[in-house]
Amino acid sequence: MSPVLDIRDLSVAYRTPSGDVRAVSHVNLSLSPGEVVGLCGESGSGKSTLAYGATRLLRPPAVITSGEVLYSGKRTGSPVDLLQMSHHALRQTRWADIAIVFQSAMNALNPVLRVRDQILDAIKAHEKMPKADAHEKAASLLDLVGIPRDRLRSYPHELSGGMRQRVMIAMALAADPEVVIMDEPTTALDVVVQRDILAQIVELKERLGFSVLFITHDMSLLLELADRIAVMYAGQLMELGSSAALKDSPAHPYTQGLLQSFPSLRGARRDLAGIPGSPPDLRDLPKGCPFVPRCGHAVDACAEVDMSLIPVPGARAAHVTACPIVLPGAAQPAPASAPAEGALS
């Protein structure tokens, strides 16, 4: 099955007077129809930059320095490269084929327009239909996300956080996209609302058949939600595999560390430590693997690693990692081998 969105060798940099800051370096990621792919990372990982760079929404001084982003959906036939498209063609592809749900709904919704007008804007930008039909479509979109129709006349500040996020989702679905990119859609919401909204997203996905690229720092959420998970650090892909594979046999020390960072509610109370050190400074990355300063398994050879993704030995499904040294199932190093004090966060 050919992927609906195929990101190949994408690199994004920020041009500054003192040189380029490489926010994303040579990332390969693809999305199949109906799949939920999780993009996991912390600050400086480049996960949002990757998604917005692929859809060319980044503002200067961002530039795309390499790669191609191939989209092959029902409307286009053969794959088209988003990076080569004209502005006009891009505008048509965005939202109609690839939609984005932004991180903070309070900032993404226009505070002086009613909900109805904002949804109508999204509809009208991609389909010509009589006013009555457009209104009906807007109302049915709200039905889709479980918001009472009378809220069409509300302003964003009159809705709760969860409802605003649902409005964003409804708007994203307005043009019937094939790919929905969600950037931390539930981070600002409480866990109960979060679970509700995620269940809603999964239900809509089953019903309407779109693929989801879900960006978040919450690995425990992705383990429940996503089919495959891509872990990013300092702008590069560290590991990619099914969520079951990452949970049972994480092959990269960073993934292992991340999994150790979430205290669990159920099961035994383990003693956890997270990952020592600070988030990476993209202007000052070490040679080879960027995770070396915080990695308990680091050896001299790590500075020579070329960061290409290699298959994990013994893996059932496609599971790749950028670390050729650590095998899955390797024990976490004892704290004594943690990096020197000066590197503490």
Add this chain to the structure above:
Amino acid sequence: MSDAPAPSAATPAGVTSAAAGHGPLAMEAIGLSKDFRLGRGKTLHAVRDVSFSLYKGAVVALVGESGSGKSTVARMLAGQERPTAGTMTLNGEPVHLSSGRAFRRFKTEVQYVFQDPFSSLNPVHNVGYHLSRPVRLHQGRDVDVQQQVTALLEQVRLTPAAQFAPKYPHELSGGQRQRVSFARALAAQPKVLLADEPVSMLDVSIRLEMLNLLDDLRKRLSLALLYITHDIASARYFADEVLVMYAGQVVERGPAEEVTQLPAHPYTQLLISSAPDPDNLGSVLKSGNSAARAGGTAGGPAAVGCPFSTRCPLADDRCRAENPALHQLTAVRAAACWRLSEAAPALAGGAA
């Protein structure tokens, strides 16, 4: 450390605090309430009749979602907000923050740590200045400020201290800034530390290290720690006693392990079941089973009766009419619910 917990007015329903065994009583909140007047005659009851005790060397967690009132409680304890009703005691004496001098004396005992590492440090001053000010203010004039600042930096593991003291906030990472915030609070040598979501704005991978640091400081300095969070999993990991807040009220309290493993109140049960579970891969989320949506989120807290009655699957007429008080379940646990016999049959049977 005393064996028997100190008697205290802040333990309603005859329940003893799970934190009591760790040390002497440091601070108490008794019946604290806070109302905010909104325009057009409406009042927001942000906090309603909250009581608890803080003991030296123990961690009490206030868990709740945004709007639950937990931050307002912390601010009242810090002296930043004046309670509409209720009192606080410190070392057994009631707290009166009527004058600036009384406030400053209060600050030598009770310190508050801010949530946002990016805005809680002044961008025009370096780390050394941030720490030397409280040292000068709280440790008198004869003390060697430089040495104290170095000691503080070492306490929060920002070493070598000489390297960090001249740095400005924008040169530090979020985790480092938060450590400076801790050091600043510790410079006053307080007995009580109020940590309002101290790690929620930090990267996930460094959160546990920061909590471990707080834990370490708590043990070494015998601090009474109030830990405010929305993440009940970290409360289980870190706290001795957990108080769950909803709509300004404490709906459940008890030892952290027990409350999270065997929640009694329907809201706590909902929180626990909604939190992402890294150990549960065969989750309903993947299969898109919408029946899993427990209770839905329609409706905010009820104005009359139990605030959770608008969302509670067990709510009946009494719940909608009368607001339940905390009801004792065991010696150290209590929950505010009329339907405990259905919600937590294993516990309700042993109620006094």
Add this chain to the structure above:
Amino acid sequence: MTMLSTAPATELPGARAGARPGALSGLAATWRRLPATAKAGAFLLLFFILAAIIGPEVAPYAPGLQTPLANEAPSGAHLLGTTATGQDVLSQLLTGIRLTLELAFWVGVIATALAVLFGVTAAFLGGIWDELLSLLTNVFLVIPALPLLILLLGLMPGKGQLPTILVLSGLGWPWGARVIRAQTLMIRNRDFIAAARETGEHSWRIIVFELIPNEVSLIAASFVNTVLYAIGASVALAFVGLADLTSFSLGTILYWAQSGNALQQSYWWWFVPPGVAVALIGTALVMLNTGIDELGNPRLRDVRNATKIAGRRIWPTDPTPVVGAANGHRGKLASFLHSFSRGSLLEEEPADQAPLKKAGELR
């Protein structure tokens, strides 16, 4: 600095260099970051300041010295010609620059001090004090300035430097006060102010050492604005005769030029030099202010730096540029010339980071 934004932020990942107050190296770093307009403005202003300091000492004649050579065009003896009473225009100009700049500087200092006092107090104390002070500020803002200035100065016993300074300062603070009040309201709610209270600082220390240092660039901009206002207002007042007409400020030169019919008689050397001086000083101040604005708001600098990538102007609504494609648009000559520019340096791959090709992803 908020971390929320709709479209992806152009905040650069990693630590961002900020202003370093105090140190001399900080001053040098600040200078380097200013835009070209601000640097030009600074140099222009410096020229006039030097003229003000040493000008009257090196003036060829006393400005009031009358000679029989009336209304003479510029010549070897009088580089800028003479007035109707044979006075040397150049000497008058040099004196005028000093007097005007001196006055404007003092008005700037006093009015800015008042603006800071009222603005910060109103915002910090809040409540009834804020209401009263804001009322006062707004009243002053609403009353038409020039008529009031004329009225007040007309009522003053003398019309020399000091009364003018007092009157101009008294009416020059409200605008700055408003702006500073708005900024203080924003800063007052930030956590580090509450944290200073937590530490136990007294209110006055919080205002002076925690709050105001964060407003330095705003106060500087307000100062420059006030100086600009003072120059314009003092020249206008002098022009209508409300000044010490025996002195030689730029405004009084213009007054005498006007009453000597210099415009009608085309004695351009009498009114053009002072007029140009006023215009240039004003321009220099405005140019300097753009730089100060940028220091206070680093986003403006990012916007300035970011609009040109690979030699092409990028509009905010353009899709993210793809660097490989951009080069195709440039012709051979343009490419050759471009290779000399600083912009081309940014396009080269840094030597130590050869492209790392990754294996194709397995499906």
